[in-house]
Amino acid sequence: MGDDPELADDLGVLGAGAEANARECERIVRRDDRDRWLATLFAPAEARPALFALYAFAAEIARIPERVSEPLPGEIRLQWWRDALEGTREEEARANPVHAALTDAIARHALPRAPLLAMVEARIHDLYDDPIASVNDLEGYAGETSSVLMRLASLVLAGEGEADPASERALADAAGHGGVAYALAGLMRAFPWHVQRGRLYVPPVETLQRHGLTRDKVVAGEGGLPLQAALQDMRALAREHLARARAALASAPAATKPAFLPLALVEPALKAMERPGYDPYRTIVELPQWRRQLVLWWAARRM
Template structure:
């Protein structure tokens, strides 16, 4: 096995162990493209977990800068020594992926390092677009063999639906560290306070704000699904993770749901069944 093959194998193991739902969804992608999509997901995982592994934001900033420079080709020898960056750079070259999109993803992750509130719904959707919609778009380019398959609106809506639902799932975790991704304008419009949300304090006002946000997620999900069939058949499986969003939202709408104490974690068999029933699947 070559060093590059080992790097791609490392990426698959990382995604399988740390983001099993995404790994399961990639099983519907044709084998020639699957390792490259997994390299993207492994990269996203690495830059998304920095807050958990660094002792202070400054160190996280340094690490993000390293990723930006690696993407731009400025740290070739160091990047080749890291299996995730090695596989990512090979994927970028193989499919001529836009480096700007990857650099923007890295830049958006700076928000994670701090406790600043999310100012507005527009800012939240921009964050989701740069961190998640871009992954869908880049994976779609890979599965179109380096061509732009169109459907940018599908990726945009899909990323907002998947990422926003994921952030709502993560409320207990974020509140435990005093962080709040809920947009301040939505909280204010419903009479809720950012400070209370960051501290994990529930209220009827917060429940109304969360209901509004779930409605926004459902509209993004509906918009993505409405245009998915127009994409090439080989590209459609990229969007299989959307099958999980309904599971998460339905669990949040149970009467006993507590946004800061209820863990939204459907059983593995239900997640796999949802993926299997997803209409765009093409098992290989």
């Protein structure tokens, strides 16, 4: 991607500083969010700098809990991003390539800042070991960390012009449901790492209780068959949201479809978790890159 002449031509109009910022954002996304990096290759070159800025911002704040050993330093780093987005650290924030690229994307594409601030707020949860209480809370967390990205990416790709109310509703529904489906699949894939760190995102407490489990028992590695059943409930929930997202996408503008390409990777991940021998504590569900590329290529052809 770094040698993509089409992207290079587009970046050339940004100026040297903006081009360097865009390159750094691309590097971060390629390293930390391979699925969205691959999906962005199918977007028009002129939209890629803004998409990479959004995804790099999301990746940077998502990594904060991994970089700190106590919640307080994490809260301070998240507060820095909150201040930067609100413009109270303008001079300092200008030196941060991700923030600089994000600010440019916000200006170029008239993106709202409120969803970005909500994303920062949602990441506070990741600093603590508290489990998610209910399915409704889980969907809210996924909406503020994943659906927001799909919605903002769709705004970048939609471009300027008068928005058709029906298309707007379709995009909002597709992003809302699609983000939840994608986040649920990702949280289930990350289950082994989360429990090793004493954290539990899925299943939420109310689902665990329905299957006779507690958070402590699951984190201790004693989930057994009841945990498998609870995770099956989560896969069913992910498929429900995925189906609703796909139905909404049928009415969405074709130009916005690259924002939703990562949804093509949800079902293969869910199926991998349903193969014989799957152990949520030990099985790492990771599609080979060649397969991810093939799935995304096929999905892009059908847009």
